[in-house]
Amino acid sequence: MDERLRPFLTKVEKPGRYIGGEYNLPDMNKPCNVRFCLCFADIYEVGMSNLGIGILYDVLNKTDGVVCERCFAPWLDMGKILKENNLPLASIETGKPLKEFDIVGFSVPYEMSYTNILYMMDLAGIPFRAKDRNGDFPLIVGGGPAAANPEPIIDFFDIFFIGEGEYIDAELCKIVEKYKGDKNKILEEAAKIDGIYVPSVCKTIDGINVTTVKKAVVKNLDKAPYPTKPLVPNIEIIHDRSVIELYRGCYAGCRFCQACFFYRPVRYREKDTVASLAAQIIDNTGFDEMGLASLSSGDYEDICELIKELKELTEKKNVVLQMPSLRLDSFTEGVLERAKKTSLTFAPEAGTQRLRNVINKNVTEEDIVNSMRIAFTAGYTTVKLYFMMGLPTETDEDVLGIAETVRLIRKTFMEVTGKKNIFINVSTAMFIPKPATPFQWAEQISGEEMYRRQNLLKKELFSIKGVHYSWHGADMSVLEGLFARGDRKLSYVIESAYKKGCFFDSWTEKFDINKWNEAIEENGINVSDYTGLHDENKPLPWDFIDFGVSKDYFLKEWHKALKGETTPPCKHKCNGCGASKLGKCRFYVKGEKE
Amino acid sequence: MITLRFKRFNDGVFVPHVDVLRSLNRTFRRAGIDVRYSNGFNRHMVLRLTQPIPFGVADDDAYVTADIKSDFPLEEIFDKFVKACPPYIRPLGAYVTELNPSLGGTINASSYRVQGKLNVEQAEKINAVFGKEYEITLRKNGGADRKEVSSLIYYLKADEDGFDATLAFGNVNLRIDLLIEQFNDDFGTKFSVTDVVRTKQLIRQADGKVLSAEDYLLEKCTEKYISKE
Missing domain, CATH: 3.30.70 (Alpha-Beta Plaits)
Structure with a gap:
């Protein structure tokens, strides 16, 4: 641990966040030529729950000549102590200051973590903008889900990883090792690798990058590295369990879902590989819970067989197997057979069939009723339902349709069980148009309209017994929308907001919309330019990224959405999205479309 | 078992x-x-x-x-x-x-070793606490209550390198962190909770016999x- 922090640990809220020393810690003293600090722009408990961090940490520490350490954003109390005592932010493992590393890599999980990157760089004594950093500073690299449009934050980075990092992180380390001390040469060589975006060597027109960067894709997921000895935290974290990733990408094609398209082509870990990984991870960690990770685990081809196999293993070891959240059309009795009856989570996303067709959620009212019948017959009495509001073409009728769906589920429960004691947790998120989706041109509704629709639904749900309603804040959703489709000009807004005291913005108690509005105004930004309907003929800031899925496909899907037409899931028929050109897609059939 | x-x-x-x-x-x-x-x-x-x-x-x-x-x-x-x-x-x-x-x-008692430099006067003052009435402050929910704890201190011996103490532990309890905080307030010592090691857990039986x-x-x-x- 960082020994300089020891005198202060009794003065902070959770000292366990800063001590490190977890079980399965790799050898930090092995001979190395490149020291990589993997940073996560949120606190320890959130960052340690991130599977991507776990995979990269494992891969890098298994790479010859590379030692990878971690750093998480210190909570407010520790951040204040570091500033007051002039202690630069350092890694957890050895307490080495960030600016002494060769590479500092930030995993950027969501838009509202952008200011935390500056918070960490500020605490580390590293200038924010790449142009202000000479070769004495480490190479600042970024990656993670925000890579679908890194433009609002790209000025802060020397390099950005686009896509999956399993192999390209290690490749960058090799380049750094070879050309250590020559930053320009490192950047020049790195730019030659697929998935590595080096803004300083790219060509721009009117502030928009036009040099194509191809997304990095792990071609064979079944053979890809996966941590079988993940770190076991000493304190409770958000997802305090072992996790097995089943597959990447998603065949469903819901038009709002960035992950579905960004992580295509669909690639699987085979059932035997999953089972073998599960056995090793249980033995090596001792976690008493195991979860299955992927965009829609219920859609995994062998899900019933896999659950059966994993149940046998976990029951023997007294480990609880957590059921994944399920798509309503992938829900079968087989999945439930050996599950513990606690609560089930479903995501109908929209309240009417018309709107479900617009978003291409291939789920009918019949699917919902049938799935609920299965669940209630099996003994479930609690259901969680996720919906989105503000979807393209949404009307008040669609909003009230959410309440109608809840009433239908309640009625189904009473028919099946003859009882009324059902608990339904309804959660709504606001729709945010995301890059790399068919809705990347769509309009996002204003904050005021979000409040109006939330109140409309709140009033309607209030009259239904056994329902608990929670919703995502409108102000935060507008900001997320702004940055999701932002350009380089927004980096000045982020910097101004940070200087006004905005960080940990995803924490509601710390979020201050007034400061953000000031920063937006000071920088002459018109929010509706970013959140409004986008012209299909104008270039988008992220057009330079080759996602595999083509822009034409997105456009075709956008037009179909506006007409309320659906596209069948690609497990039935390849829809020719284009993703298979980056790696073999599970559902790609040669000659069928592409 | x-x-x-x-x-x-x-x-x-x-x-x-x-x-x-x-x-x-x-x-x-x-x-x-x-x-x-x-x-x-x-x-x-x-x-x-x-x-x-x-x-x-x-x-x-x-x-x-x-x-x-x-x-x-x-x-x-x-x-x-x-x-x-x-x-x-x-x-x-x-x-x-x-x-x-x-x-x-x-278990109803615990022994601790608290490391920290003491001058002669401070050591004497700590030694003088043992066997006499002594109050500590209990800070809870913003308030501060005083509590007399002499019956909960079973042993206390200070020297120039800190002190050893045996305190009630379990259902009837005197927390070592509260005691050192009180010593810091009363005698100007600079103990921190991280200077403390619990050395033994003890069982004081009804006949007065003490067993580790x-x-x-x-x-x-x-x-x-x-x-x-």
């Missing part, structure tokens, strides 16, 4: 009691030691960890009891546990008893294994 004696040291002092219990649970599973589980809806490993000590205090004398179903020799169980332990826990011994020794409910928890286990156990380290 097997009770494992262990020390919690280094950064482990910053791991909360409930997380130590969670770590021990994982340690048993990693070690492949078959522990009995509860029979309820949320089945959990039945572990009995002795009562928590204040956050930041190192512990040289902690105990966890588990109902272990195993045909392995005790030494082998102990070795497996040692290999699976997190870095901040060091097992010291294992004791087999017929019944649960109920250490959590039986380890000796108590040695009296009750049918088999024992003490670490050679």
Whole structure:
């Protein structure tokens, strides 16, 4: 641990966040030529729950000549102590200051973590903008889900990883090792690798990058590295369990879902590989819970067989197997057979069939009723339902349709069980148009309209017994929308907001919309330019990224959405999205479309 | 029933009691030691960890009891546990008893060593506390209550390098962190909770006889294994 922090640990809220020393810690003293600090722009408990961090940490520490350490954003109390005592932010493992590393890599999980990157760089004594950093500073690299449009934050980075990092992180380390001390040469060589975006060597027109960067894709997921000895935290974290990733990408094609398209082509870990990984991870960690990770685990081809196999293993070891959240059309009795009856989570996303067709959620009212019948017959009495509001073409009728769906589920429960004691947790998120989706041109509704629709639904749900309603804040959703489709000009807004005291913005108690509005105004930004309907003929800031899925496909899907037409899931028929050109897609059939 | 004696040291002092219990649970599973589980809806490993000590205090004398179903020799169980332990826990011994020794409910005193430079005057003042009425401040929810604690201090001896104390522990309790805070206020000492090590857990019996928890286990156990380290 960082020994300089020891005198202060009794003065902070959770000292366990800063001590490190977890079980399965790799050898930090092995001979190395490149020291990589993997940073996560949120606190320890959130960052340690991130599977991507776990995979990269494992891969890098298994790479010859590379030692990878971690750093998480210190909570407010520790951040204040570091500033007051002039202690630069350092890694957890050895307490080495960030600016002494060769590479500092930030995993950027969501838009509202952008200011935390500056918070960490500020605490580390590293200038924010790449142009202000000479070769004495480490190479600042970024990656993670925000890579679908890194433009609002790209000025802060020397390099950005686009896509999956399993192999390209290690490749960058090799380049750094070879050309250590020559930053320009490192950047020049790195730019030659697929998935590595080096803004300083790219060509721009009117502030928009036009040099194509191809997304990095792990071609064979079944053979890809996966941590079988993940770190076991000493304190409770958000997802305090072992996790097995089943597959990447998603065949469903819901038009709002960035992950579905960004992580295509669909690639699987085979059932035997999953089972073998599960056995090793249980033995090596001792976690008493195991979860299955992927965009829609219920859609995994062998899900019933896999659950059966994993149940046998976990029951023997007294480990609880957590059921994944399920798509309503992938829900079968087989999945439930050996599950513990606690609560089930479903995501109908929209309240009417018309709107479900617009978003291409291939789920009918019949699917919902049938799935609920299965669940209630099996003994479930609690259901969680996720919906989105503000979807393209949404009307008040669609909003009230959410309440109608809840009433239908309640009625189904009473028919099946003859009882009324059902608990339904309804959660709504606001729709945010995301890059790399068919809705990347769509309009996002204003904050005021979000409040109006939330109140409309709140009033309607209030009259239904056994329902608990929670919703995502409108102000935060507008900001997320702004940055999701932002350009380089927004980096000045982020910097101004940070200087006004905005960080940990995803924490509601710390979020201050007034400061953000000031920063937006000071920088002459018109929010509706970013959140409004986008012209299909104008270039988008992220057009330079080759996602595999083509822009034409997105456009075709956008037009179909506006007409309320659906596209069948690609497990039935390849829809020719284009993703298979980056790696073999599970559902790609040669000659069928592409 | 097997009770494992262990020390919690280094950064482990910053791991909360409930997380130590969670770590021990994982340690048993990693070690492949078959522990009995509860029979309820949320089945959990039945572990009995002795009562928590204040956050930041190192512990040289902690105990966890588990109902272990195993045909392995005790030494082998102990070795497996040692290999699976997190870095901040060091097992010291294992004791087999017929019944649960109920250490959590039986232990009623704890000895501590508090390290920190004292001048002669400060050491004398601390020594003078023993056997006399002494009040400490209990800060709770923004308020401050005073409590007389002389009956909860069973032993107190200061020297130039700190002091040793034996205090009531368990249902009737005097927290060492509150005592050192009071010494800091009253005598200008600069003790921190991280200067404290709990050296022994004790059982003061009705006849006044004092037994260490380890000796108590040695009296009750049918088999024992003490670490050679």
